[in-house]
Amino acid sequence: MLLHIPDVLTPDELRALHATLGEAAWRDGRATAGTQAVHAKNNEQVIPGSEQAKAAQTLVLQALNRHALFFSATLPKKTFPPQFNRYGNDTNRYDDHVDGAVMHSATTGERVRTDVSCTLFLSEPSDYDGGELVINDTFGVQTVKLPAGHMVIYPSSSVHRVEPVTRGQRVASFFWVESMVRRDDQRRLLFDMDMDLLRLRTQHGEDPSVVGLTGLYHNLLRMWADT
Structure with missing residues (x-):
């Protein structure tokens, strides 16, 4: 990226x-x-x-x-x-x-x-x-x-x-x-998801779909991150 x-x-x-x-x-x-x-x-x-x-x-x-x-x-x-x-x-x-x-x-x-x-x-x-x-x-x-x-x-x-x-x-x-995430393609996926979540949160607030997608982001980060 x-x-x-x-x-x-x-x-x-x-x-x-x-x-x-x-x-x-x-x-x-x-x-x-x-x-x-x-x-x-x-x-x-x-x-x-x-x-x-x-x-x-x-x-x-x-x-x-x-x-x-x-x-x-x-x-x-x-x-x-x-x-x-x-x-x-x-x-x-x-x-x-x-x-x-x-x-x-x-x-x-x-x-x-x-x-x-x-x-x-x-x-x-x-x-x-x-x-x-x-x-x-x-x-x-x-x-x-x-x-x-x-x-x-x-x-x-x-x-x-x-x-x-x-x-x-x-x-x-x-x-x-x-x-924390070694692979460039995984970092790009997480970055794109994070930017989309920011836009959704601005438009819709913390509705259930935004909360669910935020959980998906963190579960992917939890899977791929090495701290």
Whole structure:
């Protein structure tokens, strides 16, 4: 499932995040790449573990925790600490690659199975040329370039790339979710059911059919979830 999640960050949060990242130390993004991705990756990332990195991570995680659409779509069991990258000048692209199946956080020591990949855009599309996130999966080839504060989620098994940035800088946060429901098709089924239930509840309130369908949703989640 590929899904655009709007307004993850408020304008005030975006300003605070940019101020924090402006004081952070950056390094060659290849330092965190695996054996396959290292040949495709050409960007910069914030050095993890610094006070600025921790403050930026906390801000993003707080925003995610209040976002019901993110929870419904990903059903998070673990969330990898958000990372931050930028593309521009000579470090301006990330060629086709697939994310590693398990990510290890050097700062927390935790391992996270990568079920869902997340890109949270921090730069406005008008601030840079190029830099589109191109995702290739069963839903076809999708090109994504979202407003600052908006996020896209997609299966971590997807082949994807970031097109070269030819003007300005593209700054983003990226991270992975280990879902309580491992299979993408099951998560999609639960997400669609949850969205329909919200619409039915708005139209009909808690009538018996809505209560019954809500029970069906939770019984499916109970069957498939691993907590």
